[in-house]
Amino acid sequence: NAGVTQTPKFQVLKTGQSMTLQCAQDMNHNSMYWYRQDPGMGLRLIYYSASEGTTDKGEVPNGYNVSRLNKREFSLRLESAAPSQTSVYFCASTRTGDEQYFGPGTRLTVT
Amino acid sequence: LAKTTQPISMDSYEGQEVNITCSHNNIATNDYITWYQQFPSQGPRFIIQGYKTKVTNEVASLFIPADRKSSTLSLPRVSLSDTAVYYCLVGGPGGYQKVTFGIGTKLQVIP
Numbered sequence: 001n002a003g004v005t006q007t008p009k010f011q012v013l014k015t016g017q018s019m020t021l022q023c024a025q026d027m028n029h030n031s032m033y034w035y036r037q038d039p040g041m042g043l044r045l046i047y048y049s050a051s052e053g054t055t056d057k058g059e060v061p062n063g064y065n066v067s068r069l070n071k072r073e074f075s076l077r078l079e080s081a082a083p084s085q086t087s088v089y090f091c092a093s094t095r096t097g098d099e100q101y102f103g104p105g106t107r108l109t110v111t
Numbered sequence: 112l113a114k115t116t117q118p119i120s121m122d123s124y125e126g127q128e129v130n131i132t133c134s135h136n137n138i139a140t141n142d143y144i145t146w147y148q149q150f151p152s153q154g155p156r157f158i159i160q161g162y163k164t165k166v167t168n169e170v171a172s173l174f175i176p177a178d179r180k181s182s183t184l185s186l187p188r189v190s191l192s193d194t195a196v197y198y199c200l201v202g203g204p205g206g207y208q209k210v211t212f213g214i215g216t217k218l219q220v221i222p
Contacts, residue, residue, distance in 0.1 A: 004154075035212075042198065042212040043155065059211060090154045099145065102154025 001026050004103035006091050012109045013081045021076040021106050023091030029101070031094050032074035033058075034066060036087040037105075043090060049074055081110045115199045120217045129186045131216050133199030136180050144175060144182045147198045149215070155198060159184070186218075194220045 007022045025032065030051045035043040035058075045058030049068040063085060065077045074093075078085060086109050092100040116134040123129045135144070143162050147155035159166055161173040161182070172185040186193055198215040 040214075042214045045211060092154070099157035099160060100147075100155070102156070105152070105154055 003027065004091055004093055004101050006089075006103035006106050008106060009104065010107045012111065013078075014111055015082060017081050018077070018079050019081065020078075021089055021091075021108075022073070023075065023103060024073045025091075025093040025101070026072065027093060027101065028071070029093035029095050030071070032068065033092040033094075033100065034064070034074070034076045035090045035092065036060065036085075037090060038087050046076065046089075078108075081108075083110045086110045115201055115213055117197075117199050117213070117216045119214060120219070122219045122221055123189055124221050125190055126188050129189050129193075129218060131184045131186075131197055131199075131218070132181055133184070134181045135199070135201045138179050138201050142201050144173065144179075145200045145202070146171070146173065146184045147200065147212070149196045149198065155212070158197075189218075189220050191220050191222060194218060 004025045011019060013019055033048045034046040036046055037043045044060045046060055046064050047055055047058050047066040049055045052068055052071045055066050055068055067075045069075060089106045089108060091103040094100045117131060143160055145160040146158045148158050149155040159168055159171050159173045161175050163175050163179060166173045174183040184197060196215040196217050198212045200212060
């Protein structure tokens with residue numbers, strides 16, 4: 001099992017550009033999450049998907065959109081990147097109520 | 112949502128037992144307490160989860176008093192490789208989706 005995979009690992013964007021962060025899990029988990037982590041800070045929840053076909057906002061959803069493509073995949077889209085979105089993005093998955101499994105993260109820099 | 116409070120940082124010498132306490136005064140009846148560990152440039156990793164009394168696994172112990180308003184993560188005989196940030200989370204089935212990680216406790220193990 002690969003667990004939770006994320007692509008890309010690194011990305012540099014210019015202000016106003018768009019991009020999609022990809023996340024996939026092979027553990028047949030129901031729930032998936034997107035977090036961001038700024039330097040010296042904890043993780044903040046952007047969006048989550050409790051099950052296939054559903055998504056909901058977390059603590060910091062502004063500037064992001066998500067798609068739960070199927071049970072395996074959960075993507076995060078930045079429509080118009082801003083320097084304030086420079087961060088490390090983590091995807092996670094879980095069976096509902098169980099421990100979360102995290103991906104390796106995507107380091108995004110917006111100039 | 113139950114808010115958690117934990118020390119921002121702790122230092123410990125190698126070989127000592129480390130106890131990190133987390134306060135969660137407004138924990139709900141069906142909430143579980145979960146601890147994660149995060150190394151630099153990696154996603155968090157599950158350590159232990161409990162509901163009440165004491166839970167032990169091969170990595171750590173979790174002590175939860177009867178009122179469940181706090182919990183203590185105990186790491187026996189720490190080594191340099193235990194240097195990491197430790198997060199205390201409170202949440203449960205159905206409420207887990209919106210749990211937040213906070214800043215965590217940065218543990219520095221000293222040779």
